[in-house]
Amino acid sequence: MLSYILSRLVALALSLVVASLVIFVMIELVPGDPASFMLGLNAAPDTVAALRAELGLGGSPVERYLRWVGGMLQGDFGTSYTYRAPVAELVTARLAVSLPLALMALLLSTLIAIPVGLYAASRRGRPGDWSVMGLTQLGIAIPNFWFAMILVVIFAINLRWFSAGGFPGWDQGIWPSLKALTLPAVALALPQASILARVMRSAVLEVLGQDYIRTARAKGLSRRRTLTDHALRNALIPVLTIIGLQFSFLIAGAIIIENVFFLPGLGRLVFQGITQRDLIVVESVVMLLVFAVILVNFLVDIAYGLADPRLRRRS
Amino acid sequence: MSPPRLAIDNLSVRIGGIDAVRDVSLSIAPGQIFGVAGESGSGKSMTALAVMGLLPDGALRGGAARLDGEDLFALDEAAMCGVRGRRIGMIFQEPMTALNPVRTIGAQVAETLVIHAGTSLSEAREIAAAKLDRVGLPAARYGLDRYPHELSGGQRQRVMIAQAIALQPALLIADEPTTALDVTTQAGILDLMGGLVEDGDMSLMLITHDLAVLAELSSRIAVMQQGLVVETADTETLFRSHRHAYTGRLLAASSHQPQRHEQPGSPAPLLSVEDLHIGYRGRRSSLFGAPEMTEAVRGVSFTISEGESVGLVGESGCGKSTLARAILGLQAPRAGSIRLGEQAVTGGAVPASMRAAMQIVFQDPYGSFNPRHRVERLVAEPFHLLADAPQGAARKDAVVAALEAVGMTAADADKYIHEFSGGQRQRIAIARALVIRPKLIILDEAVSALDVSIRAQILDLLAELRDSHGLAYLFISHDLGVVTSITDRVMVMKNGEIVEHGPTADVMGAPAHDYTRELVAARPQIPPEWSQDRKAGR
Numbered sequence: 001m002l003s004y005i006l007s008r009l010v011a012l013a014l015s016l017v018v019a020s021l022v023i024f025v026m027i028e029l030v031p032g033d034p035a036s037f038m039l040g041l042n043a044a045p046d047t048v049a050a051l052r053a054e055l056g057l058g059g060s061p062v063e064r065y066l067r068w069v070g071g072m073l074q075g076d077f078g079t080s081y082t083y084r085a086p087v088a089e090l091v092t093a094r095l096a097v098s099l100p101l102a103l104m105a106l107l108l109s110t111l112i113a114i115p116v117g118l119y120a121a122s123r124r125g126r127p128g129d130w131s132v133m134g135l136t137q138l139g140i141a142i143p144n145f146w147f148a149m150i151l152v153v154i155f156a157i158n159l160r161w162f163s164a165g166g167f168p169g170w171d172q173g174i175w176p177s178l179k180a181l182t183l184p185a186v187a188l189a190l191p192q193a194s195i196l197a198r199v200m201r202s203a204v205l206e207v208l209g210q211d212y213i214r215t216a217r218a219k220g221l222s223r224r225r226t227l228t229d230h231a232l233r234n235a236l237i238p239v240l241t242i243i244g245l246q247f248s249f250l251i252a253g254a255i256i257i258e259n260v261f262f263l264p265g266l267g268r269l270v271f272q273g274i275t276q277r278d279l280i281v282v283e284s285v286v287m288l289l290v291f292a293v294i295l296v297n298f299l300v301d302i303a304y305g306l307a308d309p310r311l312r313r314r315s
Numbered sequence: 316m317s318p319p320r321l322a323i324d325n326l327s328v329r330i331g332g333i334d335a336v337r338d339v340s341l342s343i344a345p346g347q348i349f350g351v352a353g354e355s356g357s358g359k360s361m362t363a364l365a366v367m368g369l370l371p372d373g374a375l376r377g378g379a380a381r382l383d384g385e386d387l388f389a390l391d392e393a394a395m396c397g398v399r400g401r402r403i404g405m406i407f408q409e410p411m412t413a414l415n416p417v418r419t420i421g422a423q424v425a426e427t428l429v430i431h432a433g434t435s436l437s438e439a440r441e442i443a444a445a446k447l448d449r450v451g452l453p454a455a456r457y458g459l460d461r462y463p464h465e466l467s468g469g470q471r472q473r474v475m476i477a478q479a480i481a482l483q484p485a486l487l488i489a490d491e492p493t494t495a496l497d498v499t500t501q502a503g504i505l506d507l508m509g510g511l512v513e514d515g516d517m518s519l520m521l522i523t524h525d526l527a528v529l530a531e532l533s534s535r536i537a538v539m540q541q542g543l544v545v546e547t548a549d550t551e552t553l554f555r556s557h558r559h560a561y562t563g564r565l566l567a568a569s570s571h572q573p574q575r576h577e578q579p580g581s582p583a584p585l586l587s588v589e590d591l592h593i594g595y596r597g598r599r600s601s602l603f604g605a606p607e608m609t610e611a612v613r614g615v616s617f618t619i620s621e622g623e624s625v626g627l628v629g630e631s632g633c634g635k636s637t638l639a640r641a642i643l644g645l646q647a648p649r650a651g652s653i654r655l656g657e658q659a660v661t662g663g664a665v666p667a668s669m670r671a672a673m674q675i676v677f678q679d680p681y682g683s684f685n686p687r688h689r690v691e692r693l694v695a696e697p698f699h700l701l702a703d704a705p706q707g708a709a710r711k712d713a714v715v716a717a718l719e720a721v722g723m724t725a726a727d728a729d730k731y732i733h734e735f736s737g738g739q740r741q742r743i744a745i746a747r748a749l750v751i752r753p754k755l756i757i758l759d760e761a762v763s764a765l766d767v768s769i770r771a772q773i774l775d776l777l778a779e780l781r782d783s784h785g786l787a788y789l790f791i792s793h794d795l796g797v798v799t800s801i802t803d804r805v806m807v808m809k810n811g812e813i814v815e816h817g818p819t820a821d822v823m824g825a826p827a828h829d830y831t832r833e834l835v836a837a838r839p840q841i842p843p844e845w846s847q848d849r850k851a852g853r
Contacts, residue, residue, distance in 0.1 A: 211412040217369055218407075219427045219478060220400030222393070229426075233417050308417055309462040 001305060004312045008301045012294055019290040020072075024065050027283050038081055038277045051081070068283075077284035082276040087284045090269060097167055098258075098266040101181050102250035105188035110243060112193040117200025117239075122227055124205060132197065139194030148187035148260045155183060165262035184261045188254055192246045199242050203235035210234070236307050244300035248293040252285075318384060320345045320518040321366070321486055326378035328361050328370060328542075335361045337542040339378075343486070343535075346516040348509070350533030350550070352526055352565070354766035355737070358542040359522045363488045367405055368395040383485060401431040404479030408491035410472040414463040420447070420474045421459025427481040446477040450507055468631070469500035473507070480511055487511070488520045493528065497630035497793055502837035505532055524766060526569050527796075527839040530554060538562045554845040564768060570846070571771035572800050573778035582620040585754055585787050586642065591615045591651035593634070593641050611637040612648070613811040621754065624781060624788040626798035626819060628834070629808035635791050638808075639757050642789070643673055655755070671700040674748035678760035681740055684732040690743055691728035694718065697751045717750040718743070720783075721776055738769030742776070749780065757789045762797055774801055795838050799823050807831045 035051040036043060059067075071078065077087035120132035156164035162183050168176045207213065208231055216226045255267030266285065273281035305312050319342040328336035336358040343349040353359045364370050366380045366387065380387045382402060390398065399405075407413045414423060424446055425439035434442065444454040450473040463471055472492060479487055489508060493501035509532055512519050521533055529536050530550060537547040538561065546559040557563055593612040611634040619625050629635050640646040642653055647662025654660065658669055674697065677683045684693050694714045698704035705713050715725040721742040732740060741761065748756050758777075762770045778801065780786055792798050798805055798819070805822050807815040807830065815828040826832045 211407060211409050212415040214369065215407065215413045215475070215478075216415070216426075218367060218399055218405040220396050220398070220431055221426075222396050225430070230415050230418075234415070310416060310464045 001312045004305050005302060008298055008305075011301075012298045015294045015297075016291060019294065020069055020287060021065070023283060023287055023290065024061075024068065027279060028061060038279055040277075054079075054081075072284070072287065077288075078280040080273075080278055080281045082272075082278045082281070087281055090281065091266070091285060091288060094264060094266040094269045096170060097181075097263055098251055098254065100177075101185055101188070101254060101263070101265065102247060104178075104181055104185035105192065105250050105254075106243065106247050108185055108189035109193035109196055109246065112189070113196035113200055114239070116193075117197040118204055118227060118232065118235075120197065120201040121204035121208065121231075122223070129201075132201070136194035136197050139190050142190070144187050144191055145256045145260050147190055148184065148257055151183045151187055152260070165260070167263050180261075181263075184254070184257050184263060187257050187260070188250060192250070196239065196242055196246070200235065200239050203238045204231050207231045207234045233307060237304060240300050240303050240307065244296050247296050248289075251292050252289050317345055319343060319381075320347070320383060321520065322379075322381045323362070323366065324379045324381070326362060326365055326380060327376070328358070328365050329375040329377075330361075330371060331373070334542055335374075336365065339539070339542075339544050341537050341544060341547060343518045343520055345485075345518055346512060347535065348512055348519045348521060348533040350529035350536040351520065351522045351539060352524065352529055352536055353539035354524055354565070354768065356541070357539040359539050360490050361542075362539070363405070363490055363520065363522055366488070367399055367403060368392070369399075397431070400427050400479075400484070401482045402484050403486045403488060404482075404484040405488040405490070406472070406475045406479050406492050408494050410468045410475060410495060413475055414471055416463055419460045419462055420452075420457075420466070421454075421461075424459075424474065424478045424481055427478050431482055442481065443477070446481050447474070449511075450474070450477045450480075451503070452477070467500075469496055469503060472496065472500075472504055476504075476507065476511070480517070483515060484517065486518045486520065488522070490522045491524070492521075494523065494525070498795065498834055499630065499837040501528075501839070505839070508532070525839065526554075526566060526767075527841050530841040530845070531839045538565065551845065554841060566841075566846070568767040568771040570796070570841070571767075571774060573771075573774045575778045575801075576782050582622050584618045585621045585623075585656060586619040586789075587654045588618070588638075588642065589616050589652045589654075591638070591641065591653065592649045593637050593646060594649045595637075611811055612641065614651075615808075615811075615813050616651075617806060617813065617816065619755065619787050619789060622781065622785045622787055623804070624790060624802045626802035626805035627789060627791045627808060628793065628795060628798050628805060630793060633808045634811040635808055636759060639675065639759050639789070639791055642757065643675060644670070667700040668702075671697065671751050672754045673757065674751070674753040674755075675757040675759060676741070676744045676748050676761040678763055681732065681737070683744060684740070686732055688731075689728065690718070690730055690732065693732065694728070694743065694747045694750055696747060701751060713750060714746075717746040720749060720780065721746045722772075736769075738765055738772065741765060741769075741773055745773075745776065745780075749784070752784065753786070755787045755789065757791065759791045760793070761790075763792060763794060770797070777801060795823065795834060807834065 036048045039048055039051060075088055077091065079085065080087050080090060083090055116132055120129045123129040152164050155161045162179060167180050170177050204227070213226055213230060216230045217223075221229065252267050252270060254265055255271055257263075258265040258268050270282065270285050272278075273285060321343040323339055323341050326336055326339040327334065339358070339362055341349070351359045351362065361370070365376050368387065368390075370376060376388065378388070382398065387395070387398065414420070421440055421443050424443035425436065428434040428439040428442055429436060440459060444459055447454060447457065447459070452470060452473050457466070457470070463474070466474065487508070492508070493504050496504060505528060508519060508521070511517060521529065523529060533550055535547070535549050536553050537544045538553070538559065539545065540561045545561050546553065546557060548557070553562065554566070557566065591612055592610065592614060595609045595611055615638060617625070627635055627638070637646065641648050641662060642660065644660045644662055644665030652659060655669055655672060660669065691711065691714050694717055695710055698710065704710070711728070714728055718725065718727055723739065723742055723746065727735075727743075732743070735743065744761070745756075762773050765773060774797070777788065781788065788801070790798060790802050802819045804817065805819045806813045807822065807828065809830050815822055815826065815831045822831060823835060826835050
């Protein structure tokens with residue numbers, strides 16, 4: 001298992017190097033100079049020159065790449081031109097909202113999807129299965145911002161259990177913050193849970209057709225124990241892949257939901273960075289997201305290794 | 316006579332409107348090895364699954380099955396769970412897939428004990444270790460913490476047996492337990508099962524298509540055909556003087572010798588292989604270390620003449636298929652040479668004209684066809700190797716001629732491959748190989764998956780085609796019987812080397828090498844005097 005983790009770590013480091021190179025080259029390829037691009041067409045030449053100096057655009061591309069990567073390694077992601085604040089601080093503040101939100105949504109979707117998928121598979125072709133398939137179809141089809149608004153109408157406006165939006169900040173206590181994230185997490189989890197439940201169902205069905213399931217039944221295991229003791233773990237392998245993809249998406253892809261609930265999340269930061277042409281923010285946040293995706297994939301790989309002994313190499 | 320251990324009375328099974336099992340009655344005594352013989356689709360597996368209460372969803376079951384007098388069909392599902400694994404153990408054909416890949420073998424054997432006897436986990440592991448020891452997998456060498464993928468097929472089948480007998484069931488049902496195994500491994504497993512029956516008074520219901528296995532092991536045999544038991548008799552009686560015609564056909568087919576004619580003159584050498592070495596790159600020991608090299612074929616030399624049929628036998632992993640790949644130019648050898656006629660075969664760069672002279676037929680006739688193409692297109696596929704391939708009507712005529720040569724009809728050209736049975740698919744595979752008139756056909760386990768009667772037909776077909784088309788065959792198989800019946804010369808391969816080589820009758824009749832002797836001895840055989848009686852009686 002250790003050598004397996006090590007080999008995955010090497011893959012992780014290599015992916016990061018490649019990703020940083022690709023992002024750097026793409027930004028380099030933007031026609032014209034980043035400083036004049038950011039300032040627009042009507043900028044005065046001396047303003048552009050000043051920004052060039054501020055952004056550190058002098059030197060060869062190799063020097064600039066090394067400076068950028070070196071800075072990031074020390075936690076220095078540059079200074080945002082529009083916010084006039086270090087990007088690292090901006091990102092940290094936004095991650096404090098986006099990360100818990102993504103985790104809550106993921107936890108919720110996994111907790112719903114796995115039992116539901118297992119249930120549907122065990123009731124294949126019967127009313128229980130049809131209902132699950134119908135409901136998940138609906139869950140995928142409903143736009144999540146619409147579902148979010150319905151949640152607001154019911155739980156914030158009519159029942160007044162939750163606030164309709166905004167985020168109090170973690171310094172106001174854990175409970176109010178979690179409460180503020182609940183409705184957005186539910187809204188985000190619905191389509192994810194629907195997809196995951198369908199993946200889970202088909203994974204379990206495939207496993208149930210395997211020879212070792214017949215073996216387990218021949219040993220005297222009941223249908224239910226066969227499902228929990230033999231089918232579940234084998235079915236988790238494709239499900240883990242989807243969970244990893246969903247988490248990567250949830251970290252930055254929650255922008256619409258962030259807007260519905262007025263949450264200061266990472267998605268809105270990127271969006272604002274793009275509309276303001278703040279390349280420093282965009283570059284750093286993109287790199288950070290890439291890092292998050294690669295890290296999540298690494299964790300999924302480790303989870304594969306735990307779930308499937310065939311992937312570990314015995315030395 | 317003691318009351319029967321298992322009595323099946325008028326069992327019928329109906330699946331999707333088809334009668335899979337009809338009015339089957341049989342009775343197995345305590346401590347008896349009872350054989351159920353039949354070809355695929357005869358209902359033998361369905362009979363076993365019906366007894367276990369494990370029929371596919373939607374199957375209808377009628378009749379009765381009594382285990383030590385208790386009617387199993389009257390039990391509800393919960394009670395049946397208590398019977399399965401505790402009073403009836405069952406093992407299956409597919410050792411590679413019948414164990415859960417994510418759980419250790421110790422845990423899987425212990426599971427039987429934990430769910431039935433409520434044994435504690437540590438105690439169950441101790442008993443599991445003892446059972447694995449009994450089936451020939453001592454914990455000291457194999458360990459309870461191994462995963463199935465770390466074991467060979469034979470070892471996995473032993474794990475299956477260990478978990479089936481963990482609670483000393485009254486009855487063990489073995490459904491084709493050795494069909495997927497090599498001869499020497501098969502001999503070990505059959506030996507083990509025989510020994511287990513002698514240990515106590517367990518009965519064994521042994522289901523197989525292989526009559527020779529039953530001749531060696533069982534005391535009584537039921538022969539099934541299309542869901543019916545056509546004949547039940549003591550083993551020796553059945554072989555010496557069977558009453559039903561189907562039994563006779565089955566016996567004849569299982570030891571079928573195709574009619575073969577001597578090839579005139581001294582034919583020219585077609586394929587010559589000289590001092591061939593083929594290696595695989597293995598895993599690197601460290602990130603920058605050199606990869607280990609595995610030698611799959613080591614210094615193999617032989618020739619095949621035009622129109623000659625040569626056998627290549629050996630167990631799985633001995634390098635047979637690697638050798639076949641190299642001959643076809645699909646894999647570059649590390650050293651040595653392969654020549655087809657005057658031309659050298661260079662791996663990875665075989666010109667179309669040379670490829671047209673060599674064709675291959677694989678074991679799995681379904682997996683080697685694209686299911687979305689019609690038979691006409693499948694059979695016509697090799698035409699792209701020819702510069703002047705026939706077009707239009709001529710192409711269709713050539714396809715039909717090839718299909719007719721293998722005993723199919725022109726109408727079959729418009730069908731899809733799923734519409735055919737296994738034997739018909741293998742005929743189509745041969746038609747595909749024949750259509751461009753190759754000089755050499757490599758048959759890689761081409762009849763291993765077929766029922767005996769179909770196998771006999773295919774062997775006849777191959778012998779006929781050789782006479783009419785002057786084909787040479789390289790016949791690769793782990794089945795010595797088949798190789799003996801169809802080849803002029805045979806080569807025995809072990810660990811990448813050819814250890815013995817000579818005329819088939821000499822090698823099989825008086826093997827010189829230890830390994831060949833082991834193979835010949837391990838092969839289950841119907842005692843010759845039984846079949847002589849049969850011939851005399853006819």
